[in-house]
């Protein structure tokens with residue numbers, strides 16, 4: 595018997611990655627699984643579902659169900675199912691009961707205020723099988739709430755759905771969600787929304803075109819203190835097989851507390867498994883800082899600053915010309 599499944603989990607519990615893996619498993623068995631999502635969620639800007647882990651897959655919209663020949667499919671998968679309307683959940687029930695095709699829905703249970711979404715409400719009411727996909731709060735307890743964070747603070751009122759907004763969401767346990775307590779200090783990898791940190795990125799490297807060139811491919815990490823970005827770093831892969839610390843900045847009000855150093859030491863630990871060496875290009879004033887972390891002068895790129903920065907950068911009364919590269923074994 596075909597069933598309607600609702601697999602729910604908080605933000606960052608790998609729901610989309612799970613959905614993509616289920617589709618892949620069907621394909622491995624020589625079967626077709628249709629991937630759908632509600633049209634409302636167009637954050638990807640196209641007909642695809644994408645997970646934070648980088649996996650993505652093409653999809654159709656739930657609103658297009660009437661145009662799709664379902665007899666070609668052995669399974670229907672719905673991502674972002676919290677955004678479904680009641681009538682759309684009913685339509686999925688009809689696919690299960692009328693056509694005998696299993697439908698597997700992935701979505702959030704509740705919004706940032708703790709209220710059920712419309713889609714989740716009807717899936718909770720009607721699904722044959724309800725399963726939880728677990729993730730953890732920074733404290734180690736199971737995270738069941740989705741906090742909306744603005745400017746480092748947990749907010750509890752506003753529109754239920756804000757697309758394209760600057761809000762970011764963090765999964766928290768109920769206790770920390772109610773108290774509005776974010777991790778005292780944590781380092782997170784940022785895969786979507788790197789541009790939100792542009793002011794910090796430009797603080798370390800004022801050439802926006804250069805930053806925009808390496809940012810999409812670069813690995814970005816942010817050190818958060820009580821939810822506020824205190825420092826960020828971007829690491830890229832070099833053609834010589836080493837990695838390069840391309841950008842490192844501390845928020846002005848957070849300087850002098852060792853956050854950048856903490857982030858650098860964390861990067862050493864992360865990247866030593868993949869790369870033999872880390873490079874960093876900098877100006878004379880910052881050489882001493884990097885030497886404290888074991889970097890040694892390696893080579894000089896003549897005229898780098900003269901060529902790339904207009905107006906020129908003046909540091910300690912001197913106009914910068916050459917970029918000094920330092921490197922360190924990992």
Ligand SMILES: [Zn+2]
Pocket residue numbers: 731732733734735766767768769770
């Ligand atoms: Zn917690």
